[in-house]
Structure formats: C-alpha cells, structure tokens
Amino acid sequence: MAASTPVAIAPRGEFPTEVKEQAKAFHSALLNVKEALSPLFGKNQQDVTEALSPLDKARLDLTLLYSLNSLFWMYLCTVGEDPKQHAVRRELERVKEYMVRAKQIADKAKAPKLDAGAAQRFIRSSLWTPSDDSASQKSTQEPPRKRRR
Secondary structure, eight states: OOOOOOOOOOOTTOOOHHHHHHHHHHHHHHHHHHHHHHHHHTSOHHHHHTTSOHHHHHHHHHHHHHHHHHHHHHHHHHTTOOGGGSHHHHHHHHHHHHHHHHHHHHHHHHSOOOOHHHHHHHHHHHSOOOOHHHHHHHHHSOOOOOOOO
C-alpha cells in the first residue's frame, strides 16, 4: 500500500485556510454573476427584448439559459452531487449546440454577397476592347487569306 500524506485535521469549528479561500472566491464569483444579471431581474422580458433583433433575442435567451444551467451545475457541486451524471449536463450540451447554430446564422448574415452590377462593370472594364484607331486600321486592311493545304 502506498503511503499517503497525512491530512491535517483542523480544530473543531475551524476550516482549513484552503477551504476558506476557495469559499471566498466562490462567493465573489457568485456576486459577480448576480451583478451581471441584475439588470434583467427587475424587468419584464418584453421590455428588455423589444428593441432587439430576432438574432439578438435568441442570443440573450441562450445566454440566460446557459447561465442558469451553469448556476445549477455549481449548486449540484456544492451539495455533493456529480453534475456529470445529472440531466443538467445534457441540457448544457443542447444549449451549446443552439449557441453554435446562432453563431452560424450570424456569420452567414455577415458573409460577403455578390453585387451583380459591380461584378458586371468590373468584368466589362477588364476586357480588352479595341481603340478607335486600331479598329479603323483593321477595317481598311484586307482580311487574312486562307492557306492552301
């Protein structure tokens, strides 16, 4: 059997400093999440989304879904459950798939489009056209004769 490092047991009622630091970091992260989501808490959803485009509405909904599921994931971790075995994992994967689809739609809208008129002008101007001098010289010259075989 391998020797393991002995674990220091804190006096009764005391937590190890590592646990205290992690709990403080977790608490500050939760406060940051609360601050980021606070503009949405006291308002009606229609008031928040009325000025948004449909794509931005979808992004907002997906962000809120992902945030809530992530918070539930963190809750499961704090109560000692394995979130990887919980249905929240599948839900997070589903939300990620929809986020990818929303990104594809946004990228498709930003993709360059063909301006047919501009392309036609570009091609027309790049093709060689005889100038007036060379055109008049050609008309006065004899057409080339065919060779006999």
